[in-house]
C-alpha cells in the first residue's frame with residue numbers, strides 16, 4: 381500500500397516537530413491531499429490509524445482535505461479547477477496546461493499538547 385509509506389514519512393516529520401516543541405502528544409492532524417497526489421484519502425486514514433498506535437499521535441484526530449486539481453491554460457490563460465482528472469482547458473479546450481495545485485500531499489496543520497513544567 382503506497383499510502384503506508386506516505387504516512388510513515390509523515391509521522392517522521394510530525395514527531396520531529398513535536399520534539400522541537402517538547403511535546404509528548406499530538407492531538408490533531410490535518411492533511412491536504414491533491415487529486416493527483418496518487419494517494420487515496422480513505423486509505424490514508426486507514427494507514428494513519430494503523431500507524432499511530434505506537435506514536436505520539438496515538439490519540440490524534442485526523443482530518444483530510446481534498447485539494448482539487450488546478451490547471452492554468454498556457455494558450456488562453458483560463459483556470460480549470462476540477463475534482464477529477466482533466467486534460468483539457470475548460471475555456472478553449474487546449475491541452476497545453478500547467479498544473480498549479482492538486483499534485484501534493486502535505487501536512488497542513490498539527491496540534492500539540494505541551495506540558496507546562
Ligand SMILES: [Zn+2]
Pocket residue numbers: 453454455456457458469470471472473474
Ligand atoms: Zn484555454
